[in-house]
Amino acid sequence: FSYPDFELQQKLSATAKAIVAPGKGILAVDESNEGIGKLLASVGLDNTENNRRKYRQLLFTTDNIVSENISAVILFDETVYQKTDEGTLFMDVLKRKNIIPGIKVDKDVVPLFMSEDEFTTQGLGDLAKRCAEYKNRGCKFAKWRCPLKIGERTPSVLAIQDTANVLARYASVCQSQGLVPIVEPDVLIDGDHDIERAQKVTEVVLAAVYKALNDHHVFLEGTLLKPNMVTPGQQCSKRSSLGEIASATVTVLLRTVPAAVPGIAFLSGGQSEEDATLNLNAINQVDMKIPWALTFSYGRALQASVWKTWAGVDANVKMAQQELLKRAKANGFASLGKYKI
Numbered sequence: 001f002s003y004p005d006f007e008l009q010q011k012l013s014a015t016a017k018a019i020v021a022p023g024k025g026i027l028a029v030d031e032s033n034e035g036i037g038k039l040l041a042s043v044g045l046d047n048t049e050n051n052r053r054k055y056r057q058l059l060f061t062t063d064n065i066v067s068e069n070i071s072a073v074i075l076f077d078e079t080v081y082q083k084t085d086e087g088t089l090f091m092d093v094l095k096r097k098n099i100i101p102g103i104k105v106d107k108d109v110v111p112l113f114m115s116e117d118e119f120t121t122q123g124l125g126d127l128a129k130r131c132a133e134y135k136n137r138g139c140k141f142a143k144w145r146c147p148l149k150i151g152e153r154t155p156s157v158l159a160i161q162d163t164a165n166v167l168a169r170y171a172s173v174c175q176s177q178g179l180v181p182i183v184e185p186d187v188l189i190d191g192d193h194d195i196e197r198a199q200k201v202t203e204v205v206l207a208a209v210y211k212a213l214n215d216h217h218v219f220l221e222g223t224l225l226k227p228n229m230v231t232p233g234q235q236c237s238k239r240s241s242l243g244e245i246a247s248a249t250v251t252v253l254l255r256t257v258p259a260a261v262p263g264i265a266f267l268s269g270g271q272s273e274e275d276a277t278l279n280l281n282a283i284n285q286v287d288m289k290i291p292w293a294l295t296f297s298y299g300r301a302l303q304a305s306v307w308k309t310w311a312g313v314d315a316n317v318k319m320a321q322q323e324l325l326k327r328a329k330a331n332g333f334a335s336l337g338k339y340k341i
């Protein structure tokens with residue numbers, strides 16, 4: 001085997017580095033049509049292509065200053081082809097703002113047979129072809145999410161091995177087509193487990209993922225990791241302090257993620273907007289020798305207030321955009337450990 005040729009390596013690592021540039025992170029707007037349908041319903045709108053387009057137009061036409069803190073966005077398939085009211089491709093709107101477009105390429109989960117009611121993520125079949133098409137359209141990176149749930153008997157060895165292998169295969173195909181893979185093993189926050197259990201599970205999962213990435217000869221400098229933070233389960237009665245969450249998270253990452261990886265961009269995973277910002281800030285204040293950029297790749301924690309303020313009403317667009325700017329700025333500071341309430 002050999003790694004991608006030198007020129008491709010340079011391109012992949014330059015893109016990965018640009019995405020995690022100081023003070024910047026990722027806006028994840030890759031909700032599936034089903035996912036965004038629920039959000040549209042919550043503001044009284046039908047799940048039509050035009051309503052999905054109008055909401056995403058609101059995000060992408062936010063003042064250019066947003067790119068001081070948002071380096072990249074993760075899109076869902078149809079968004080790559082959609083245009084503003086004036087007829088400009090969203091892809092061009094983003095490029096003019098100096099925001100790097102990326103694409104969700106997994107096709108969501110299906111049951112993993114003979115597991116403990118767990119899941120596997122589909123989409124490998126035609127992945128190379130789809131990556132080539134998205135690359136052609138101007139996408140520079142991809143993301144693929146594998147969720148794992150913590151329970152008494154989960155995640156099982158089978159589910160962990162499957163996740164590691166699927167993510168590694170995905171990463172390898174992306175790089176072969178010139179896209180930076182964002183590798184997203186998501187140990188879910190649901191459950192009543194404590195932070196110690198979340199820490200151990202996340203550590204075992206990340207160790208398996210990096211072994212598989214190595215087995216598949218993935219060029220780590222041209223990848224990013226999108227993990228969960230290590231927190232107690234949402235239903236756990238024993239809550240943890242910001243400092244405990246931050247040091248558990250960084251400890252796990254130091255034990256498992258090679259320093260060759262340029263950046264780690266956390267998912268928000270159901271945390272509130274403020275919690276996601278405070279936790280990221282605390283993580284960046286941990287007094288340990290940290291070799292990677294630690295930033296955000298938030299979906300819900302960058303958009304909850306936007307949805308609430310927009311409420312599906314045209315006259316609220318400007319105000320909703322202000323909410324996006326506010327969250328982006330707060331998380332930009334948090335990614336430097338400089339956030340103040």
Ligand code: 13P
Pocket residue numbers: 028029030074143145184267268269270297298299300301
């Ligand atoms: P959340 O930040 O809402 O967990 O979304 C992250 C994600 O996986 C979408 O790319």
